[in-house]
Amino acid sequence: MEFVGRSTHGYKFKAPDAESLEGLRGLTKMLKNPGHFQEQYGNLLDILKTKVDVMLLNTLVQFYDPIYHGFTFPDFQLFPTLEEYSHWVGLPVLDEVPFHAFGPIPKIPTIAKALHLEVADIKDKFTTKDGLPCLPYNFLHQKATTCFEKSKTDDFESILALLIYGIVLFPRVDKFVDMNAIRVFLTQNPVPVLLADTYVAIHDRTSHRKGTIVCCTPLLHRWITSHLPRPSIRPEPIPWSQKLMTWTPKDIIWFNPSCDPEFVIDSCGDFNNVPLLGTQGGISYIPILARRQFGYYMEMKPVYLILDRDFFLYKKDDANQNVQFEKAWYSIVKKSRSQLGKRAVIAHEVYVQWVIDRANKLRMPYPRQRFATSTVPPIPLPLPPESLEGYQKQLDVERREKSKWEMKYHKKEQECDTLRCLLDQQIRANRQEKEENIKLSAALQKKEDFLDKVCLGRKKRRMDLFDGPHSDFED
The missing domain is CATH 1.20.5 (Single alpha-helices involved in coiled-coils or other helix-helix interfaces)
Known part of the structure; x- marks a missing residue:
């Protein structure tokens, strides 16, 4: 039978330029106390060292579901969450508005103080790139090197952290750290913005079926690989498309015991879900569909959900949605472990059947390698010939x-x-x-x-x- 499914499209992923990346790795070798740097700035070094499999990410985005803002496979779904991103970044999600695109640009003295530099050092170094004030990578790299030579550890670490923000976490302009990256760095609350940039970039580019996805690809890579099965032997050279269409819900690693938050952000303000503000726009995601990723039982199909299918880019925000998103973050609704339900990384048959129906409606981008099922069929036991007739009647x-x-x-x-x-x-x-x-x-x-x-x-x-x-x- 001829395969009839969704068309696949090729996407590019924004990556740091090789020269800047190599320079950053050189600076990390100068760190005298990596543990102290991690306490201050999280797992930036791990993210910097992550090798990204672009083919895996390109295959992943083919499964993006534009209605439910997640990834729908033949009989299961996966959603990047705030709590998982917080775990991999190594920083908490603070109870405050994480980002406001149209807020006041930080003043030079504020930026200089955060970087332990003199105002005169950076006053004339700003240049405009892509419509935003930026600091050159070479300038910051030189300042970091000077601080290291003078044994100014705190100064060196702060500049190194900002460089990783601008080159790796928010890689918009090559060889420059733009003002958005600086603003997020000053808030010390990057997790919601990183998750927002991931969702906004994937949603925007997949809706156009082309283009470059600009987000922190090392973080997205670490998230998806944490859920994929780990072969005990050297994996065979099978295309990712075939692997993802072969794996069943039993193969997926749903729950990471090291990522077991006490609370999960369930909604914000008047929104039924969680509105996210990124550097380029806003989008909402549905935490209730990701309960299984925290080790909780998925017991019903979400047909009763009132979806907030909100998505906007700042440059096209005629309805002023960014103000509504920002306001919602002043009223965060959390759910504790006792409110999240049963502890079990399984799903009810009704929910799984709903996912199967959704996948069939959405159409899969690659040929099916197995039958999607909401239950595991029992293995029949051999019966003696004389009991076959009675067994058939029963x-x-x-x-x-x-x-x-x-x-x-x-x-x-x-x-x-x-x-x-x-x-x-x-x-x-x-x-x-x-x-x-x-x-x-x-x-x-x-x-x-x-x-x-x-x-x-x-x-x-x-x-x-x-x-x-x-x-x-x-x-």
């Missing part, structure tokens, strides 16, 4: 009972889904009606106040009319 009875149960179950399930949808619609309608009433009341009051000002005595006559009997009705 099997027929079980099939009829199972069919009746499935029909009854699906009917109740459909009724439940319908009620949920109606309830969600009513909640939204009530909310919208309430907001409209508030706006109308405010507009009416404004009009009344204006008329009272321009029509002398109007307010008194109106109060007399409502507060007591009018003279025309007196005997």
Whole structure:
């Protein structure tokens, strides 16, 4: 049978230029105390040393699901999460707004203080690249070398960390550290921005089916490889497309015990999910679909979810969504381990069937190498010949009972889904009606106040009319 699926597209991934990368690795060899650097700035050295398999990432993005903002495979899904990125970066997700594209640009004295430099050292070094003020890589590299020679450890480490931010974490302009990277460095809260850049870049480029994906590819590589099975022997040279279409949910490494957060960020503000702000735009992702990646049981299909299919680029943000995203981060909703449900890296049959249906609707980008199934079929035991007839009768009875149960179950399930949808619609309608009433009341009051000002005595006559009997009705 001829394979009919989604078309695949080739993408490029923004990588640091080789010269800058080699220079950075040279600086890391000068570190006198790597442990101290890690305590201050997280796992930047590990990210710097990561070798990226571009073919793996190119294959991965072919599975991107533009509706659920994640990766949908034949019978399972994977989602990069804040908590996992936090684990690999080695820094916590702080309870504050991580990034505001249109906020004030940091002043030169603030930047100089963070880098332990004099204002005069960097005042004339800024140049504009790609519409943003930038500091040259060569200038910062030279300053780091000078600090090392003078045994200024803190100064050396701060400049090295900024260089890794600008060249590896946020690699937009070759051989320059742009102002966005500097701003994120100053917030000391890079994790939400890194995750946002990953989602925004993949969503934007896959929607256009071409282009260069600009994000921290070493971090994306570390995340996806942490979930893929590790062969006990030297792997065979099989294409990634074939491997990913062969692996089952049982092959995937769902839960990393070293990444077991006490709380998971579940939503923010009025959003049902988590809105993320990056250096180029914003997007929301759905943590509830990633519960399995934290070792929790996926027990139902998410048909009742109210999806926040939010995505925007700052240059096209006519609806001013960035302000809504920023506001939402002032009200973070977390869920503790006790609220996340059962501890089990398995999924209910109903949920897995929903994923299979979604994959069929989305169409897979590569030929199937196996049958997707929501359950593991039992292995039949050998039976003696004389029992085959009785076994067949018993099997027929079980099939009829199972069919009746499935029909009854699906009917109740459909009724439940319908009620949920109606309830969600009513909640939204009530909310919208309430907001409209508030706006109308405010507009009416404004009009009344204006008329009272321009029509002398109007307010008194109106109060007399409502507060007591009018003279025309007196005997």
